Amino acid sequence: MTTPTPMKHALSQQGKTPSQSQQGAAATPPVSTPFSVPHAAFSPRGPRSSPQQFKKSPATATSASMMGHPSAAAVNFDSPSTAAAFSALQISGGLDLGLPGPGGLNTPGRTSEDEFATKLEAVIAVLSRSKGLVSEAGLERLANRLGLDSMWESDGMGVDAKRTLIVAGAALELLIHFSNNIVEKVDLDFPDSTEIVTKHAKSAAAILLDDLKLAPDQSPLTKQLDSFAANFERLAILDKLSVSPGLNLYEAVAGIYESLSRLHQWEMQRTREDPALIGKSENFLHNLVLCTKSGIPAMNARRRVGLSLDYWVEKRLQLATDPEMQEYMDKTEKIWSILIACCPLRDIGLVSPVRVSDKWISADVEKVTMPGDLHAGGPMLDWLEPKSTFLPALDQDKEMEAMQMQAGQPSLLGARLPEVAFHAIFDPPIYITHGLWESIRDLGCGLPANELQQKSYDTLLFPRAPGSDYDPSEPRTITHSKRVGFTPSSAEVKWSLKEHVNTLYIYKPIYARALTELTFSHPQQIVSLLPFLRQFAFLSTLLENSFKDKPDPTTVPGGMPPTVSTRTTTSRDDFASFMGGGKSPADSGSGSGPSLATVAEEMESNKKEEPKEEPLKMDVTLTVHPIPKLQILFPFRDGTANVVLEIRANGQVHVESQNVLDERNAVAPNGRQRRVEDLGGILESMESLDKWCLFLRSRWA
Template structure:
């Protein structure tokens, strides 16, 4: 009988086959586990890291996610398996502390959304870049450095003995000193020490504008004084300074030369106008307005809180000059001035004539003594000017440095003896909406290549955007815009269209409808390169045409935005009135016509005058309907229909160059009517009245008060 060995149990007593001590652990695969064990990070068997490394079945390629220990991404096979199982972005595995830099070498990218974080960071930087900051020591320093100027701080003693800080800003031709007392700007001094006298003489006006941008005005707090206006003006100065080469090539001097030549033309226009019988006896402001809007514009350097050279070419209500200086300042801020802001810009990839520095763009006699036939045809208004062609400007040679090295040369890396890679540029303020053929013609006049249009909107949609609900609207289909407003009534006593024309005796509610039957494509003209001031003068007649058309459309039909209408209603309404503005698509207009036909059966309510089927009947009492049909090709034309006497007035007009209105058809004054002549009404006066009023609704009321006496 054999004695059992201690510590061992017989086979019959164990009840199962003994397992060898050195046997490997059982193999488990994802298919041998339950669903909860496979996809749960804690559902697998808990085993030691040594067993996980030794067993291929427990490797990270299959069920490594079941381990509670740290994960290893050193193998590209493991990373590929993670992607095939959708575990990279679908499971929250707590990988914040895991280093995955090694994956870049395998071309698998970086996990964790690094690109998304960079995009979000760029969007935040873009939002912050629009904020210019507030007036303070740190805010001014950051702003100056952002534009590209060098700056440093200095301290000085004020006349009253106080210690004040001074921010000294230095450029190539510009020197600016800003004195601050406890983050409040007390004084600004700007100079151009190396520039020509023409630049230095105008520096005082620019300094006053910069000081107004920074100093505290009545009602302002030091905690809320923003740097937006100061940034806009200093950036314009910085762009000119950055592309200058001092001494020898100063862009401030180039603009001063253009300004001097245009000022001589403006003085010539004023002298000629004063000798005309139509202007005799009028005030100086009226004469200047006529020269601005119907001659060669008005050049002004550093004006209307804007640093730089501007050429004003259109002034709203220019035929009715203000009576005093207080009203003049109010009109300048409320009515609006259309101008060209002259500046310089790098040439870039375009091929265009570079900047020339000269004051002799026009001859001393201004007008040609014997103009050619071509000069007469090309001159839309006024005399044929005797333009000159200044010589080309060449970059100065670089200065010698110690050791024989040469300093920086040229503009943006140019070389001496080379033409500067800088061009003149005119920025339209405000931009002008033009038909696309005329938009292309503008670039032809300046000899530039037009930029490729990114879209092809219609002319009317640029004034009155298509509502979001009309996305399927066909651009070639007719369109209707409706607008309601209250209009001041002009008294009969104001027959000459002078200052008395602004006196009101009451108000009448108008319901206006604009019809666009033949839409044409349009573009917004915002800036143009040019090489000679005569190119700008050639643009002015056409720009004035559409400046007047824009004024007429916006005053009678709003700006097409619901936000603008709500804002005007919140202010209680202006002289132009308030109301709603909506665009009607053809199907909706057909439905409206149907309801209008049903209402025509009712006595006292003609179907042709039912403007809005949703409006209550009592609102139609005392409401005057004005229908306007717009065409802009080949010239801007308006067909205006409004009630007059017991019939309907139908007037067709055309807006010509420089904003001259010409009546093409009318049924108000039949040929040979004596009554109209006795009242002082002629076809010419009808057009002149619209030029003076610059408002279709007020013009209709002006005619009504003189024809039917209502």
């Protein structure tokens, strides 16, 4: 191993930066690949050329040197040996570039130069998906690819010199500090933005630094740029669409955050003051507002730069009772959110251009109603309509305006509206029916063009085998076997595993779409959609938990079983005993479940002693018109339980019909009166049809 020559910068992991390549002639030539140069130089859409011209291109020459070719000349693709080698590799499967076969003859279907260019572009697109490694050269290429200006500053000379990459845009400035090609610090600033933007710069810089710094025991040769590129690209898009002066999109997004945050704080205060919720924990109130109100806005949360609006979470009614459990649930719970940014205005006439304001809702939030006003009940939110944001007129518009004024004509030109709209990205995507899709469009939101091929809801949720033909109008049956962990009512056995065979029937076609993004004009549109998004988020959760292979911590010895916080004698007491193991809080006076070691030991012992018995068969029929509905059949007592449930807005479960609750089990062993509504409430808590059936069989039979 040789020591780098003093007074020179060390080589980057992906080749020298432009500033490094400008050093003296004695410097080591930069290492490059065919894809380290801009794609335009390697584009197959260039001038028509012969194979002799192509084989002498710099890209092929460099490729030859990298493959150990003894000569500096390019590989001769016309030679019989090379053609035979490529033919032996059978590259026609994944990298079919239309290269000549043995003897210089092209195989059938490869004679078109346009077809060759198309295939080569596809290969370049695949290779471009990887953002590369975290290095000086990699970050500089990323900045250039995003259309931002970049330059280097050096602190000292030699191998140990510190270097800083400065990336600048219209309203953005990012400084990435390197030491020996390792990122040490990231500074982010928005020089021309107001305080509502700059106060979030520090938290955004912390996320970007976390994306770039090495993990413990991680090699610089394996640190990928993908997570940093995804976050920084969101900032770069806002910068490229901004217009100086007149349109700062960082302020536009921050203004929506300020309004949504004002609404959230008002809803939390009203929830705390609700007499029916006195004594509830802060976690309970937090989830209640998250899943039933206007959601919870967050800026730079969960390692994502930008504004997000959380509106649904798994196990929202299962609350942790200790910090260890809370930390575990925070890491494992699935959260549904909407990322809010900006994009070019596509649906002109349907969606209004972006407006820069933090006054989307009044300071009082609630609108004062007068006697006689028609209102459906509940508070009326006082949404506002900010003034339009105008940009300065273009030079050609100014000349036209001067000509009109000289001719004595009224000027119709002048300031112009921005060609940018607010953009919402759904993470994860929501599968919704075609009817709801059209209702969103009628609300004034811009949606992507519909796919040519109609898809069914069950196909989106449970994809079919690749290449299989199907008719969405045909009935479909999905069968899934699984083992479900639960706590029987018997005192002798505290934990058990039950074999389930679940069958889902879809008799009528359910045409659906995957809602991935939309454009909107006002945050009120997004807030008004949340109840229906929760409806289908909860429906998909129920179906996936029962008809998909998902890791269930309660069925894994040593896993982390959910501990339910229940301190009152309600319908959730039995649920706590069922999920936590042992007696209910009403009997024991404690809401805590068994320890992890106890659960693991009991599961192992019960698995050995568990007698062989027939699996529990559960049949579910799904319909969605006019509202998502589940008909559930399972063995109960000496017959069959038949329960029909509606999944309503905000994930509320309504019992349409049932034959489970009657005079024989109307009163619980502790004297509590059971209600039909308890069937829906228990399912909302468990979020699993399997455990819901086992609960009713073991507690209500």
